[in-house]
Amino acid sequence: MTASLETTDLRKAFGGVTALDGATVRFRHGQVNALIGPNGSGKTTFFNCVTGMIRPDSGRTTYRGADITRKAPHAIARAGIGRTFQLCRVFPRMTALDNVLAAVRPGGVLGGLRGARSRAQTDRAREWLTRLGIEHLTDVEARNMSWGQQKLLELAGVLMADPETVLLDEPAGGVNPALLDRIGTLVRELNAEGRTFVIVEHNMDLVMSISDHIVVFDRGRPIAEGPPSMIRTDERVLGAYLGV
Structure with a gap:
């Protein structure tokens, strides 16, 4: 299976705390990949290093064979x-439509504040809002939405930029069951259309139901990987989660 996103010996420490300790990982192209592990195992730090939010102390990240280790976000x-974030990032005083358009407008947020928009972009933004089931919030400011609705809005903005690979950081966190089902269904639909996913998540029901391939982190490095059927019974995984 071709690797979409790959890291080699990725390391990152914050003072005396080692967050990533030689993480070598391959996420599979065209699949729904999950990255799981106990709290503090380095999952979000891994996402931040891979997406250029922070720089690793050493190691290498490649995407589709190209080195992206030192590139800007x-x-x-x-x-x-x-990517989405554990604490979702939306512009609270902008409407849902303007939040989504900000992802593709020239000048980003400044372009959005100036009201620059094209008919084609506006139509596409509305299509994503509809697909995520929040079209009724098109003209509502993000600050007036529920946490789950804001997560869907953030994802709509990410998808508006048409990424080939999508990293989701705890999409189920604080989301009610109805919205959670919508997220799971959408991930599988988008994957069937050709997008690769890497999902950090603690909701094991969601992980096991939508993932093709799972990587398990503990103390900053992978300890197991494989399909859900294998991960469910892996003794190393049970030990990391349950301390047995």
């Missing part, structure tokens, strides 16, 4: 990687 996004 905007360059990594242009290469085809989009």
